[in-house]
Amino acid sequence: MENKADIGLIGLGVMGSNLALNIAEKGHRVAVFNRTTSRTDAFYGQAGSLRERIVPCHTIEALAEAIRPPRPVIVMVQAGQAVDGQIALLRSVLSARDIVVDAGNANFRDTMRRFAELKDSGLTFIGMGVSGGEEGARHGPSIMVGGTEESWRRVEDVLTAISAKYEGEPCAAWLGTDGAGHFVKTIHNGIEYADMQMIAEIYGMLRDGLGLSAKEIAPVFAGWNRGRLNSYLIEITATVLAADDPGTGSPVVDIILDRAGQKGTGKWSVIEAQTLGVPATAIEAAVAARVLSAMKGERTAAEAVFGVPATRLAGGRKALLADLELALFAGKIAAYAQGFAVMDAASKEFGWNLPLPTIAKIWRAGCIIRSQFLGRIAEAFGTSDSAANLLMAPAFVEMMKEAHPSLRRIVAQAVEAGLPVPALSSALAYFDSYRQGRGTSNLIQAQRDFFGAHGFERVDAEGAFHGPWGSGG
Ligand code: NAP
Numbered sequence: 001m002e003n004k005a006d007i008g009l010i011g012l013g014v015m016g017s018n019l020a021l022n023i024a025e026k027g028h029r030v031a032v033f034n035r036t037t038s039r040t041d042a043f044y045g046q047a048g049s050l051r052e053r054i055v056p057c058h059t060i061e062a063l064a065e066a067i068r069p070p071r072p073v074i075v076m077v078q079a080g081q082a083v084d085g086q087i088a089l090l091r092s093v094l095s096a097r098d099i100v101v102d103a104g105n106a107n108f109r110d111t112m113r114r115f116a117e118l119k120d121s122g123l124t125f126i127g128m129g130v131s132g133g134e135e136g137a138r139h140g141p142s143i144m145v146g147g148t149e150e151s152w153r154r155v156e157d158v159l160t161a162i163s164a165k166y167e168g169e170p171c172a173a174w175l176g177t178d179g180a181g182h183f184v185k186t187i188h189n190g191i192e193y194a195d196m197q198m199i200a201e202i203y204g205m206l207r208d209g210l211g212l213s214a215k216e217i218a219p220v221f222a223g224w225n226r227g228r229l230n231s232y233l234i235e236i237t238a239t240v241l242a243a244d245d246p247g248t249g250s251p252v253v254d255i256i257l258d259r260a261g262q263k264g265t266g267k268w269s270v271i272e273a274q275t276l277g278v279p280a281t282a283i284e285a286a287v288a289a290r291v292l293s294a295m296k297g298e299r300t301a302a303e304a305v306f307g308v309p310a311t312r313l314a315g316g317r318k319a320l321l322a323d324l325e326l327a328l329f330a331g332k333i334a335a336y337a338q339g340f341a342v343m344d345a346a347s348k349e350f351g352w353n354l355p356l357p358t359i360a361k362i363w364r365a366g367c368i369i370r371s372q373f374l375g376r377i378a379e380a381f382g383t384s385d386s387a388a389n390l391l392m393a394p395a396f397v398e399m400m401k402e403a404h405p406s407l408r409r410i411v412a413q414a415v416e417a418g419l420p421v422p423a424l425s426s427a428l429a430y431f432d433s434y435r436q437g438r439g440t441s442n443l444i445q446a447q448r449d450f451f452g453a454h455g456f457e458r459v460d461a462e463g464a465f466h467g468p469w470g471s472g473g
Helices: 014-025 037-045 048-053 060-066 081-093 108-118 133-139 149-162 180-209 214-224 232-242 265-276 281-294 296-306 317-350 356-362 373-382 394-417 422-434 441-452
Strands: 007-010 030-033 054-057 072-075 099-102 124-131 142-146 172-176
Touching (some): 007 014, 014 030, 014 133, 037 054, 048 054, 060 081, 081 099, 108 124, 124 180, 149 172, 172 180, 180 281, 180 422, 214 232, 317 422, 356 373
Parallel strands (some): 007 030, 142 172
């Protein structure tokens, strides 16, 4: 019995293999299984001294046999049908009280469905978001758990042990029932899309607006990483900009095709934001920018027709760099405000009671958007009278008051120069619309009433009214 594993893991791809090594390193015995058995053997062969805590299994039956009941099994395979396939396999070998943990990037609606399907099976299901890529999985990811609180208690020890730590605090938490963990992970990725896109837009302004080389831009980001923008994404931006391609000697970024990939979490964030009726314009712009980036052929043809904008950015370089840093910061605040607003709305819609300060805290280390900035967000949402929107939290009001004039100047300059800044300009438009007491949708309502008799409210009386359009509509 002593030699039985504490936990099982299915799927020894990039994430699963690193997670298994992480689990073993933290002192837990882990049984592993992979559809392609040669991968299991290769993994075991390369596990070094951690091999003594790893039990390689060639069949699902062997995996089930190797784990001490009640058996927790992490499934880390490609999201979608592969997960359903592995759950079906597990159902044939597991028994009541065993726990299946889907740790891939599932769509939270699939997770909700799987909860419903497993409800009467006796098995416990957990939908778990994991962020941090390969490195995070190996040494400490950020872990977002959805399921019953009781099921979390049963896996809490191992999950907190393998998670990242921020000043000693584990970046793993139970966030709510059923799809809560995967939903939060999805929005994490949506925010990540916006953050990366805005960084890329600033890079574009430095490259095409100021004519700087990758080597010259790298120290700009490295410098910003020591200030308010300090974050993993800014840090790796500086690192990749400084890297040379061994074959050509050119900066690696200059030989990488400008066509971005995506796997779906950004798109899901946008779909859910729209469904919940929450504006997430910076995330939407970031997803659209990736789609447009993939249309390389069309873009090249359009450039041949419309020409390349020749305008360089105006103003002294020092002032411009200071503005670019603050513009990126303002855009970042707006994007995070949107992401948290989406989670707040989903929390109400699905009855999750998502702990927003805890989410900000477990994102401070381990995950891709990790930064100190998230500590400020945790503080802002942690007060008893916390604002409905991050933009209205007192500390963020101050930050935004300082930063938004720079965002305005930078967006204006980019527009003038013909440089695309879709996420930054969306963030600015969101901010300007959000802080406009009297907007322009009075006209929208008049138009709607004119052509569809939808009615409107008045500023000076209660009730529903129609305009004096006669039968003109
Ligand atoms: P990966 O390296 O491509 O590995 C995929 C794994 O899924 C392999 O073990 C593969 O087994 C297995 N698999 C695929 N289709 C299967 C099927 N139909 N039946 C059984 N097993 C199947 O993928 P990964 O990067 O580790 O990602 C795994 C999950 O983690 C995904 O949901 C991904 O979105 C998520 N994730 C990835 C990252 C990241 O940075 N890569 C970060 C967070 C979350 P075979 O060896 O038999 O093909």
